[in-house]
Structure formats: structure tokens, C-alpha cells
Amino acid sequence: MIEPAPHDPHLADRAERARKISASPENFKVCEGCDSIVSARVATCPNCHGYRFDESPARVVEHAELLASRPQRSVTSADLE
Numbered sequence: 010m011i012e013p014a015p016h017d018p019h020l021a022d023r024a025e026r027a028r029k030i031s032a033s034p035e036n037f038k039v040c041e042g043c044d045s046i047v048s049a050r051v052a053t054c055p056n057c058h059g060y061r062f063d064e065s066p067a068r069v070v071e072h073a074e075l076l077a078s079r080p081q082r083s084v085t086s087a088d089l090e
């Protein structure tokens with residue numbers, strides 16, 4: 010369980026996304042080019058147009074939690090569909 014800082018709504022939003030991703034990591038993958046978490050259905054990364062991904066659920070969960078703890082990084086387009 011990730012407890013976001015109450016004064017930082019952006020971080021809270023990121024924690025919420027991380028929680029969703031962690032709940033179903035098989036629906037996501039990590040871009041090897043820019044470290045974004047993207048939908049498992051995309052063929053190329055929407056951010057850097059890379060095509061190399063790490064699809065292991067363990068890596069996805071680990072990365073989601075990492076992103077949730079870093080205010081400057083973003084989880085991109087994972088839940089835009």
C-alpha cells in the first residue's frame with residue numbers, strides 16, 4: 010500500500026495509477042528506451058517510439074512503485090484507452 014503525501018495531488022494521482030498497474034501488471038510493460046510504463050497492447054512506445062519492452066510483471070510492478078515515489082517522473086498513457 011502506497012501512502013501519498015496529502016499535500017501533493019500529483020503524487021497522489023501517480024500513486025493511484027501505480028496501484029492500478031500493480032493490480033494488473035500483465036496489462037502493461039516497461040519501455041527499455043525511456044522507462045515509461047505503457048499499455049501491453051502498444052507496438053511502439055508513445056513517448057520515444059522505441060520497440061523494446063520488458064513485459065515481466067515483476068518488473069512492471071517494481072517500476073510502477075518507483076514512479077509513484079518520484080514526483081518528477083510520469084506514468085504515461087497507460088490508462089488513456
Ligand SMILES: [Zn+2]
Pocket residue numbers: 040041042043044045054055056057058059
Ligand atoms: Zn519509450
